[in-house]
Amino acid sequence: MSSAAEEIVFYTNPQSRGRIVRWMLEEVGQPYRTEVLSFGEGMKSPEYLAINPMGKVPAIVHRGTVVTEGAAICSYLADAFPDSGLAPAFNDPRRGDYFRWLFFAAGPVEAAVSAKALGLLAPPEKAGTVGYGSYEQTVDTLERAVAGASPWLLGEQFTAADVYVGSQVLWGTMFKTLPARDAFSAYGQRLQSREAWQRATALDDALIPPRG
Structure with missing residues (x-):
């Protein structure tokens, strides 16, 4: 799989719940590219609405998959990068x-x-x-x-x-x-x-x- 396909693209605004995902990305330790969107026009643009029809951040795109909602993104990243140790193993009762x-x-x-x-x-x-x-x-x-x-x-x-x-x-x-x-x-x-x-x-x- 190409490095471009592996890239994490992170859509955010620094005064939003995107700060949760930024923290999670820093904990994961994988490279990512940040796309900062303005409230209003930026988040409601046709290009971004094609990614998240809610017109809100945060969102990520990884391996061709779009993930929105902060808790879902955190959970997804923990499972996508298990070596980060940010989720218990699948057979762990915790x-x-x-x-x-x-x-x-x-x-x-x-x-x-x-x-x-x-x-x-x-x-x-x-x-x-x-x-x-x-x-x-x-x-x-x-x-x-x-x-x-x-x-x-x-x-x-x-x-x-x-x-x-x-x-x-x-x-x-x-x-x-x-x-x-x-x-x-x-x-x-x-x-x-x-x-x-x-x-x-x-x-x-x-x-x-x-x-x-």
Whole structure:
């Protein structure tokens, strides 16, 4: 297979959820090409809509396959490059916890935090109709997950689940969409000590235009 076919093309904007995938790519350690798209015209261009009809980033193209949605991209990259050690082996029973927390963050956490920020939380009597139940229950569950991380969600093995869950925790504490809790702070400090997180953050920050 040609090197062009093996190339990872990464579509992003440095002020978007693309930062999650940038971090994951830096953890994987494989070469990739970054295509920065502007909000609006860039993401809604016919060329990009052919890749992601949602007109949103992040997205990657690898081996002719388009993958969108941050959690899906993280999971895909971990399996595409198993030597990176970013996912438990297919016969490892910890794979259940890996997927559990990865998609808990992509589902209930993302939905509950967004709903609260927009003032659109379901009323208590309708909690059973939404996937997150209640904001409080979701946050408490997230806290228990990261409080038990020693140091990571799967113990000593850092995985794509830590990239995605960790991104939710870091953003939530920064923008105060999650309450300040010791478990979130301690987990966040461990995440920010990773060289891949530091590289990814520096790369994305350098792409943000300075304020006039």
